[in-house]
Each structure stands twice: as structure tokens, then as C-alpha cells.
Amino acid sequence: MKFGVVVFPGSNCDEDCFYVLQSVLKQPTVYLWHQERDLKKVDCVVLPGGFSYGDYLRTGAVARFSPIMQSIIDFAGKGGLVIGICNGFQILLEAGLLPGAMIRNTSLRFLCRYVTLRVDNAGTAFTNRCHPGQVIRLPIAHNEGNYFADGETLDRLRRHKQIVLRYCEPDGQVTADANPNGSMDNIAGLVNETGNVFGLMPHPERSAEMLLGSADGRLIFESIVSAYASK
Amino acid sequence: MKARVYITLKKSVLDPQGETVKHALASLGFNSIEEVRMGKYVELNLNTASKKQAEQKVQQMCEQLLANPVIEEFRYEVISR
Numbered sequence: 335m336k337f338g339v340v341v342f343p344g345s346n347c348d349e350d351c352f353y354v355l356q357s358v359l360k361q362p363t364v365y366l367w368h369q370e371r372d373l374k375k376v377d378c379v380v381l382p383g384g385f386s387y388g389d390y391l392r393t394g395a396v397a398r399f400s401p402i403m404q405s406i407i408d409f410a411g412k413g414g415l416v417i418g419i420c421n422g423f424q425i426l427l428e429a430g431l432l433p434g435a436m437i438r439n440t441s442l443r444f445l446c447r448y449v450t451l452r453v454d455n456a457g458t459a460f461t462n463r464c465h466p467g468q469v470i471r472l473p474i475a476h477n478e479g480n481y482f483a484d485g486e487t488l489d490r491l492r493r494h495k496q497i498v499l500r501y502c503e504p505d506g507q508v509t510a511d512a513n514p515n516g517s518m519d520n521i522a523g524l525v526n527e528t529g530n531v532f533g534l535m536p537h538p539e540r541s542a543e544m545l546l547g548s549a550d551g552r553l554i555f556e557s558i559v560s561a562y563a564s565k
Numbered sequence: 566m567k568a569r570v571y572i573t574l575k576k577s578v579l580d581p582q583g584e585t586v587k588h589a590l591a592s593l594g595f596n597s598i599e600e601v602r603m604g605k606y607v608e609l610n611l612n613t614a615s616k617k618q619a620e621q622k623v624q625q626m627c628e629q630l631l632a633n634p635v636i637e638e639f640r641y642e643v644i645s646r
Contacts, residue, residue, distance in 0.1 A: 391631070392633055434635060440581045441582070442582065
């Protein structure tokens with residue numbers, strides 16, 4: 335399975351993603367420059383974390399109009415697998431590939447620490463290696479991770495089981511205390527209605543080896559590989 | 566033509582920055598504040614001939630890029646320079 339990691343000016347998790355996919359998961363991986371339109375026949379596009387275009391105007395707002403994004407929107411429309419991590423998630427929201435928007439963390443602080451997350455939908459192409467309700471440990475590192483959507487959108491997300499990851503206590507309970515940034519419904523990650531586009535604020539690429547404190551992030555990437563293999 | 570664009574968070578969206586500024590102002594003794602809402606101000610210089618044309622363009626710019634309709638609202642004014 336071939337992965338493509340998109341590089342915008344200001345991306346800073348692109349090399350981490352590339353390393354995990356190529357060296358840990360042993361999957362062929364290429365970089366995709368934001369000015370290109372060619373997706374190089376990849377099977378999954380990764381939008382990495384960072385500060386694309388310096389977070390100017392709104393996080394992800396400018397990256398969303400780069401040439402590569404037009405190709406990614408077409409690719410996603412045809413059912414291609416797309417994962418957006420942190421800033422990548424913000425770009426997916428701005429591009430309208432996922433519903434809702436991100437606003438500033440309620441604390442107004444940049445949050446950089448491990449969190450525990452409950453897998454609310456283990457049936458997706460991005461979480462099939464987890465079991466339903468499993469609690470995983472991944473790090474967050476963001477200033478705008480406070481997920482917002484109107485009531486109607488939230489209802490639709492719940493109805494279609496699109497809410498995949500939620501901030502929780504270590505025992506799996508979803509509480510206000512476990513919510514680091516003020517996200518509605520403790521939402522940390524969600525998929526689109528067709529299940530082929532996934533956005534999440536935590537960083538699985540920073541937690542794919544025990545050396546870094548957790549290897550749970552690997553489950554996300556392994557899920558993508560097994561989803562593709564069983565297609 | 567000159568355009569002034571004001572972008573603010575919708576009423577239904579929590580504004581953590583505005584809340585913090587409100588508390589800071591209160592601690593300075595400004596107790597009469599009921600609410601603070603933060604926003605963005607964008608100034609544009611356009612080389613369009615008519616005001617109407619400029620307004621159309623600014624409207625499109627706001628819808629496509631300057632504001633995010635999920636969380637923000639905008640208003641603008643176009644004035645002849």
C-alpha cells in the first residue's frame with residue numbers, strides 16, 4: 335500500500351509521518367508537495383500536523399486552496415482514503431471534507447501532552463485494529479482543537495457513528511474533566527459519512543513506538559493498511 | 566475603492582478570548598461590561614471602478630476565504646478613496 339504525505343510550507347510533522355509509514359510500518363511512502371497536482375498513485379493521503387501558512391487567517395484556511403488540495407478533494411470524492419492529523423484535521427474542516435470547525439482552546443493555552451481517548455467507532459478504516467470502547471493513549475499539541483459544530487450537524491454525526499475518538503478518563507469515561515480543549519461532545523476525531531476521510535487532533539505518528547511513551551498510534555496506521563488489504 | 570471587513574464569531578459560538586479580555590477588564594475596575602466579543606478587521610484596497618462591483622467582489626472574498634460560515638459572520642463597508 336502506497337502512502338503520500340503532503341508537505342505545506344509550515345508543516346512540521348511530515349517527516350514523523352513519513353518515518354512511521356516507511357520505517358515502522360514498512361509501507362512505500364512518498365512526499366506530495368503542496369504546489370503539485372499529481373497524487374503519484376498513492377492509496378492513502380496523509381495531511382500532517384504543523385502550522386501550514388503560519389496559521390494565518392484561520393488554521394488550515396489558506397492550505398485548503400493549494401493546488402494539491404483540489405486533487406485531494408477529487409480523490410476523497412472517489413472514495414480514496416485520507417487522514418488529517420492536527421493541522422491536517424483543521425485543513426479537512428476548512429476544505430469541507432469534514433463538517434464543523436475548530437476554535438481556540440477554552441484555556442487559550444497551547445496544549446502539549448498525552449491524553450486518553452475512547453474509540454467510539456472501531457468499525458472504520460482507521461480504527462479497525464482497535465476494539466469498541468478501547469482506551470488509547472496519544473499526545474496532543476495544539477492551540478485550536480476546540481471542535482465546534484451546530485446542533486443539527488452533531489446529531490447527524492452521532493446518527494451515522496461518525497464520532498470516532500473522544501477525550502476520556504483513563505478508565506474510558508467521557509467527562510468534562512477529561513476534555514482538554516472544550517471540544518463539543520469531547521470530540522477528538524471523526525470520519526465523513528462515507529467513512530474514507532478521517533480527521534483527528536492527537537498525533538498517532540508521535541506515538542507509534544514504545545520508545546516515545548506509547549505505541550497506540552500504530553493502531554491507526556495499521557488499521558488503514560488492513561482496511562486497504564481487505565478491500 | 567477601499568473596503569473594511571469585520572469578521573466576528575457567531576453568537577452561538579463561545580469566544581474564549583473575549584471571555585478572558587472581559588475578566589481582565591473587570592480586574593481593572595471596568596465592571597459595566599456585559600460581554601466582550603473578539604473579531605478580525607481586514608482592510609482592502611481595490612482597483613475597481615464602481616462601488617457595486619467592489620461590494621460584489623468583497624462579498625465573494627468573505628464567503629470563499631475571509632470568513633468561515635460555520636463559526637463566523639461578517640459585514641463590510643466599501644468607500645471611495
